[in-house]
Amino acid sequence: MSRTNSKLLQFTVVFAVVSALVYLIEYFIPSGKGGSLLFNLLFWVAIVEGAVAVVAAAVVTNGKWIFPYKRDLLGVYPLLLLITFLFVAFIPRIEYYPWAHEPGIWLNKNLFIIRCIVFLLAAFGTAHLLAREVLRDGPKKRFYAVIYLLVYVISQTSVAFDWVMSLNYPWYSTLFGGYFFIEAFYTGLALGGILTFLLYKQYQQMEGFPKAQMDMATLLFAFSVFWGSQFYTQYLVIWYGNLPEEVSLIVHRISHSPTRELSYLVIVLLFFIPFVTLISRKLKANPRFLLIISLIVWLGIALERLILIGPVLTVHPVPLIIEFFLVGALFIWVFRQRDQFLAVAGP
Amino acid sequence: MKEEFRFEDREEFIKKLEEVLASGVAPEKVNAVYPHPDHHIEEIFEKYVPKSKLKFFTLLGGLSGTIGGFALTILTVLHWPMITGGKPLISIPAFIVIAFEMTILFGALASLTGFVLLSRVPNFKRILYPEDYGNEFVLQIEREDP
Amino acid sequence: MKHKEVDTAKPMTVREKIDYQNEIEERVLGAMRKPTPLYWVGLGISLLMVLIGAISWTHQIRIGMGVAGINNPVGWGVYITDFVFWVGIAHSGTLISAILFLFRAKFRSRFNRSAEAMTVFAVLTAGLFPLIHLGRVWFAYWLFPYPNQRLLWVNFRSPLIWDVFAVSTYLTVSAIFFYVGMIPDLAIVRRFKKGFAKRIYSVLSLGWTGTFKEWQHYNQLYKYLAALATPLVISVHSVVSWDFAMSVIPGWHTTIFAPYFVAGAIFSGCAMVITLVVPMRKMFKLEKIITVDDFDKLAQILLFTSLIVGYAYIVEYTIAFWSGNVFEESQFIYRVVGEYKWFYYLMFFCNVILPLTLFSNRLRRNISYLFIVSIFVNIGMWFERFNIIVMSLAHDFDPYAWGFYMPSLVEFGITLGSFGWFFTWFLIFAKTLPIISITELKEEVA
Incomplete structure (x- = not known):
């Protein structure tokens, strides 16, 4: 058994234990219709799938800027397994979905569970193959990158439509899937921004580094614009059409505090702040600033997801925080061991 | 010499x-x-x-386009206040489109002007004697x- | 002229560089030499098509809009389809010249000039259609906000006015971008011309010499124009899509429309670039400059955008049934079983199924195959717009208001004329201006 596989087995065991722990916290701390687990699923799935997608996209387009980052960004992929386990722990909560008691062909409990698990495992499997192939610079790396990206798009679309959109049934928006995979990519890039600060010393010695950082920051800037345009596009069509089933989602959230203020804050965090500051070359070159901006982006995504699920599945702060830090600790734990499971034989 | x-x-x-x-x-x-x-x-x-100081031209052009776009839309609609399509008079989401297009238009035109002023192109002497x-x-x- | 493979990736000696640069000049400017009979035949056919279009339009103006097939409930037909189609074609020009410039993709320098020219001409073509569709074309200036004695202003909340702003900005900016990118090349053309022609190119090149001061500001200008054009190109087709999405017609009112239209536009535009550059490369013997590798990259963009378009088709369907909205459901059932179903299948085949073959490396690097695919994509994308526009209008909420539309001969004539008009411009461009950016190719070997 190779070192990677034994490490992954170890992770599986730990993930299973932690997921059981999360299950206990979620269901035995009285917290009403808990949305805390769903929030954590939504937040971490974006970061983990997004980070791998950033590498895959750079491999497909032959982007040289990924060189310093690729190893570390790929180092988060085993967490997709954790997310799968956490999803299993989430299964009893499906009861709270509005369609749960009158299931349809697509939205029924069994199909929902099966497809979500299949998509998550497919993302994990393709990310695993991609990581191995990219790090040994194999001939099939572009092939796996394309496959991963296809799975990524499907998986994030499923996250958007199944996990979030169906929660707000009968609200619907065709852009929502695209909006989610752009957001996930954005958070993945933000992870790159955080790593720039944390591993600055190490990166500095790598080939073409200052330029790679610049490109990474420029992409972060580009994605702030891209996010802004997608948000606006979605909002504008809903605002203009003014159809009851469509505007309900927005009206529900901006008609009272605090979701109203938080909704505006999300736009500021995800669009205005990165857009205005990252124009400057000086700030793009500053790793400390990149850290701050990246954390702002993560905060924006977290808030947005909270607002999307909050009014339907009430979120109780105690389990939310405990679960968040549990998953976060595992995130750091796995990331710190990346040299062990990413190690590959050969040059 | x-x-x-x-x-x-x-x-x-x-x-x-x-x-x-x-x-x-x-x-x-x-x-x-x-x-x-x-x-x-x-x-x-x-x-x-x-x-090169061209970026100031682009920036100024872009900003004047944004301000001009909002000014054009808001002032004209206030000048003849007529509600259409059940939308508020000052419909910012709709006016963003106009302001955006004008930002780009003015930004590009100002950049071109900046280029003409800074680099002395067209150079009339060189047009006659290349x-x-x-x-x-x-x-x-x-x-x-x- | 001798054929010698030059590998631009390897470092060259000074002599080799100069030889290579001279050869680029000669090859690109060689395309501007006296036209062959084939060229005149092509130009003649294009002009004939323009004539047919002009006659059709004159007929429509004389008799009235009744000669076109559009009527209730399908008030938007082939004219709007053509408009969206041509605006879409324009998009890849800006993609290739601006976005790929910002991404520092090397293969862009092979295609950018023809793609930019295509952009300008396609917007010129597209701009005609709202005017044709208006009927009383002499009042077209009413679309612009201008001070008038009745103190009337245009309705800025109307997506059609957004379109006026978007398309006119796009025409202006892409024309500036096209011209600015060409200035140093025009100075090279000037060097090779004599007499009156030299005078003309001297004026066109604005007395460009290539001093540091010129280059310094020029490079900045080019960078900023690229940075401005990139969001612009995305906004223009978004605005075009909002002409539809702002309504509440089933099949039109959907949030994915903007990114879906942008991807579709780039998709069709890349196809048109391939359609134009493949014969051009052959005719002017540019095989050495525009290599198979370069086409391979372009084909990858084609494939990528095709996947996005395919994704959008599927999502539109899924959500129509997912939402439980009877009007949406009915519209999407109508698309596959209604009167226009064959158009729908054609569109799906050309835009989604056929491009999937480009996953194969062999096929992607086969220029003739690529050419054929690009033509199918052009057809498919025209039908996509036709399907979206006509099917949604023919089959909206009330079954008593459903209808059927077929374009009349006049509409066909004008559509044919628009192709002629576009190709006429492009053919004139190919003989009067440098078709590949010479300075950028030189920069690569330096």
Whole structure:
């Protein structure tokens, strides 16, 4: 058994234990219709799938800027397994979905569970193959990158439509899937921004580094614009059409505090702040600033997801925080061991 | 008096250019002509001369476009307040489109104006009497007559 | 002229560089030499098509809009389809010249000039259609906000006015971008011309010499124009899509429309670039400059955008049934079983199924195959717009208001004329201006 596989087995065991722990916290701390687990699923799935997608996209387009980052960004992929386990722990909560008691062909409990698990495992499997192939610079790396990206798009679309959109049934928006995979990519890039600060010393010695950082920051800037345009596009069509089933989602959230203020804050965090500051070359070159901006982006995504699920599945702060830090600790734990499971034989 | 050096080799030209600029000749007296955009030559020059100020034109143009776009839409709609399509009079989401397009339009036009003013193109003397150096790298130095 | 493979990736000696640069000049400017009979035949056919279009339009103006097939309930037909189609074609020009410039993709320098020219001409073509569709074309200036004695202003909340702003901005900016990118090349053309022609190119090149001062500001200008054009190109087709999405017609009112239209536009535009550049490369013997590798990259963009378009088709369907909205459901069932179903299948085949073959490396690098695919994509994308526009209008909420539309001969004539008009411009461009950016190719070997 190779070192990677034994490490992954170890992770599986730990993930299973932690997921059981999360299950206990979620269901035995009285917290009403808990949305805390769903929030954590939504937040971490974006970061983990997004980070791998950033590498895959750079491999497909032959982007040289990924060189310093690729190893570390790929180092988060085993967490997709954790997310799968956490999803299993989430299964009893499906009861709270509005369609749960009158299931349809697509939205029924069994199909929902099966497809979500299949998509998550497919993302994990393709990310695993991609990581191995990219790090040994194999001939099939572009092939796996394309496959991963296809799975990524499907998986994030499923996250958007199944996990979030169906929660707000009968609200619907065709852009929502695209909006989610752009957001996930954005958070993945933000992870790159955080790593720039944390591993600055190490990166500095790598080939073409200052330029790679610049490109990474420029992409972060580009994605702030891209996010802004997608948000606006979605909002504008809903605002203009003014159809009851469509505007309900927005009206529900901006008609009272605090979701109203938080909704505006999300736009500021995800669009205005990165857009205005990252124009400057000086700030793009500053790793400390990149850290701050990246954390702002993560905060924006977290808030947005909270607002999307909050009014339907009430979120109780105690389990939310405990679960968040549990998953976060595992995130750091796995990331710190990346040299062990990413190690590959050969040059 | 005008001194002129012509090179076929870019490396030799760059060496000479660095030498001349380092020797303390006023940079505005040194003129280089080269056949294609070259960032390295620009970097050498920009150690001695200020960077292009074109970005201020773009910025000003863009900002005036944004402000102009919102002003045009909001002021005209207030001038003849008529509700259409059940939308509020001042419909910011709709006006963003106009303001955005005008930002880009004015930004591009202002950049072009900036280019014309800064680089002295069109150069009427050269339109009448064009100067062509082909693929050569040319260094011209104006020296004060002794 | 001798054929010698030059590998631009390897470092060259000074002599080799100069030879290579001279050869580029000669090859690109060689395309501007006296036209062959084939060229005149092509130009003649294009002009004939323009004539047919002009006659059709004159007929429509004389008799009235009744000669076109559009009527209730399908008030938007082939004219709007053509408009969206041509605006879409325009998009890849800006993609290739601006976005790929910002991404520093090397293969862009092979295609950018023809793609930019295509952009300008396609917007010129597209701009005609709203005017044709208006009927009383002499009142077209009413679309612009201008001070008038009745103190009337246009309705800025109308997506059609957004379109006026978007398309006119796009025409202006892409024309500036096209011209600015060409200035140093025009100075090279000037060097090779004599007599009166030299005079003309001297004026066109604005007395460009290539001094440091010129290059310094020029490079900045080019960068900023690229940075401005990139969001612009995305906004223009978004605005075009909002002409539809702002309504509440089933099949039109959907949030994915903007990114879906942008991807579709780039998709069709890349196909048109391939359609134009493949014969051009052959005719002017540019095989050495525009290599198979370059086409391979372009084909990858084609494939990528095709996947996005395919994704959008599927999502539109899924959500129509997912939402439980009877009107949406009915519209999407109508698309596959209604009167226009064959158009729908054609569109799906050309835009989604056929491009999937480009996953194969062999096929992607086969220029003739690529050419054929690009033509199918052009057809498919035209039908996509037709399907979206006509099917949604023919089959909206009330079954008593459903209808059927077929374009009349006049509409066919004008559509044919628009192709002629576009190709006429492009053919004139190919003989009067440098079709590949010479200075950028030189920069690569430096």
